[in-house]
Amino acid sequence: MSTQSAPTPMQLPSMNIDDIHDRVERIREAIESVIWGKPEVIRTALITLLCEGHLLIEDVPGVGKTKLARALASAIDATFHRIQFTPDLLPSDVTGVAIFDQQTRDFEFKPGAIFSHLVVGDEINRASPKTQSALLEAMEERQVTSDGTTYRLPSPFMVIATQNPIEMEGTYALPEAQRDRFLAQVAMGYPGLEAEMSMLDSHGSRDPLEELRPVCTIAEVAAMIQTVRKAFVADGIRKYVVELAGYTRAHDAVKLGASPRASLQLLRAAKTAATLDGRDYVLPDDVQELAATVWAHRLLMTTGTYSSRHSAETVINEALNSVPVPAPRR
Known part of the structure; x- marks a missing residue:
C-alpha cells in the first residue's frame, strides 16, 4: 500500500x-x-x-x-x-x-x-x-x-x-x-x-x-489546537475519567458502555473547555460539564423493563453522582 x-x-x-x-x-x-x-x-x-x-x-x-x-x-x-x-x-x-x-x-x-x-x-x-x-x-x-x-x-x-x-x-x-x-x-x-x-x-x-x-x-x-493539547491534566482527573467509564460499562441497563476512545475524547474536550475558560489545567467541573454531551450517544442500552427506565443520560448522571470526585491538590 x-x-x-x-x-x-x-x-x-x-x-x-x-x-x-x-x-x-x-x-x-x-x-x-x-x-x-x-x-x-x-x-x-x-x-x-x-x-x-x-x-x-x-x-x-x-x-x-x-x-x-x-x-x-x-x-x-x-x-x-x-x-x-x-x-x-x-x-x-x-x-x-x-x-x-x-x-x-x-x-x-x-x-x-x-x-x-x-x-x-x-x-x-x-x-x-x-x-x-x-x-x-x-x-x-x-x-x-x-x-x-x-x-x-x-x-x-x-x-x-x-x-x-x-x-x-x-x-x-x-x-x-x-x-x-x-x-x-x-x-x-x-x-x-x-x-x-x-x-x-x-x-x-x-x-x-x-x-x-x-x-x-x-x-x-x-x-x-496545538495550544489546547498542552493543558495540564492531573493523575486524579485521569483516574476520575476512567472510573466514570468503568461505571457505565458495569451498569445493568447498559449493553455497551463508554469505550477507551470515549474516555480519551472526554479528556480532550475537558482540556478545551478549561482553555476556553482561561485555564491551562483541567478541573473535575470540566469533565462533569461535558460527560453527557460526549458520552450519551455512545452508550448502547439493553432492552427490558428495567432498562426502559434508564436513558444514557440517566446512567451518566448516576456515574457522576456515584464516582468520588478527586480532591484538589494542596
Missing part, C-alpha cells in the same frame, strides 16, 4: 490562552449573527473543532443544523463541502473514485466531497449503513484509502453530521462504530420566543450567511 505524501505543514502562529479566548470570541460572535439563541450548542461546536473531533447534531428539520455548520466554516475561512445523504448515495460519492485516463493509460483518483476542512453530512441517517461506513476511516485516521493508495485529508478536518430523529420515516440507525467516532452530540432545539422573533426580523429580508466574513484563519485554528 502506498501513501500520498502529506502537504507541507503550514507555518503556525504563536498562540497563548488569551489569544485563543480572543479568536474564539470572534468566531462565536460571527456564528451568533446567523444562529440565534443557541450559545451552548455553539460552545460545543467550538470545543469539538479545537479537539479535532466530529459533531453529531440530531433534531427535526428546519432548526438550523446545516446553517450552524456553514456559519462555522465561513467564520474560520475553511474549505467546505456538503454531502446530502440519500438511500442511493454510494461510498465513492463520499470518498472519491479512481477513473481510467485514456491519455496517460492509468487510473487517476478523483477526490470526493470528504476532501475539505469541514464536511457536512446532511441527514446522515438517510443513507444506507454501507455508505455511512465510508466515513469511518476518514473520521478516525483522517485519510482515505482507494485501490491500495492512501490519501491524506486536509488539516484541521471536521465532520458535522446532521440526522433526523430515528423514529422519522426513511432513517437508518447509525452503527455503534460510527457513533463512537463523533466526539459530541447535541440537539439544536427550537429557539426561544425572542430569538425566533429576532430571526424572523433579520432573516426575512436577507441571509446573514451571505454577509458573514472570516474572522480567523485555518492556520490560527491549527495553532489553537
Whole structure:
C-alpha cells in the first residue's frame, strides 16, 4: 500500500490562552449573527473543532443544523463541502473514485466531497449503513484509502453530521462504530420566543450567511489546537475519567458502555473547555460539564423493563453522582 505524501505543514502562529479566548470570541460572535439563541450548542461546536473531533447534531428539520455548520466554516475561512445523504448515495460519492485516463493509460483518483476542512453530512441517517461506513476511516485516521493508495485529508478536518430523529420515516440507525467516532452530540432545539422573533426580523429580508466574513484563519485554528493539547491534566482527573467509564460499562441497563476512545475524547474536550475558560489545567467541573454531551450517544442500552427506565443520560448522571470526585491538590 502506498501513501500520498502529506502537504507541507503550514507555518503556525504563536498562540497563548488569551489569544485563543480572543479568536474564539470572534468566531462565536460571527456564528451568533446567523444562529440565534443557541450559545451552548455553539460552545460545543467550538470545543469539538479545537479537539479535532466530529459533531453529531440530531433534531427535526428546519432548526438550523446545516446553517450552524456553514456559519462555522465561513467564520474560520475553511474549505467546505456538503454531502446530502440519500438511500442511493454510494461510498465513492463520499470518498472519491479512481477513473481510467485514456491519455496517460492509468487510473487517476478523483477526490470526493470528504476532501475539505469541514464536511457536512446532511441527514446522515438517510443513507444506507454501507455508505455511512465510508466515513469511518476518514473520521478516525483522517485519510482515505482507494485501490491500495492512501490519501491524506486536509488539516484541521471536521465532520458535522446532521440526522433526523430515528423514529422519522426513511432513517437508518447509525452503527455503534460510527457513533463512537463523533466526539459530541447535541440537539439544536427550537429557539426561544425572542430569538425566533429576532430571526424572523433579520432573516426575512436577507441571509446573514451571505454577509458573514472570516474572522480567523485555518492556520490560527491549527495553532489553537496545538495550544489546547498542552493543558495540564492531573493523575486524579485521569483516574476520575476512567472510573466514570468503568461505571457505565458495569451498569445493568447498559449493553455497551463508554469505550477507551470515549474516555480519551472526554479528556480532550475537558482540556478545551478549561482553555476556553482561561485555564491551562483541567478541573473535575470540566469533565462533569461535558460527560453527557460526549458520552450519551455512545452508550448502547439493553432492552427490558428495567432498562426502559434508564436513558444514557440517566446512567451518566448516576456515574457522576456515584464516582468520588478527586480532591484538589494542596
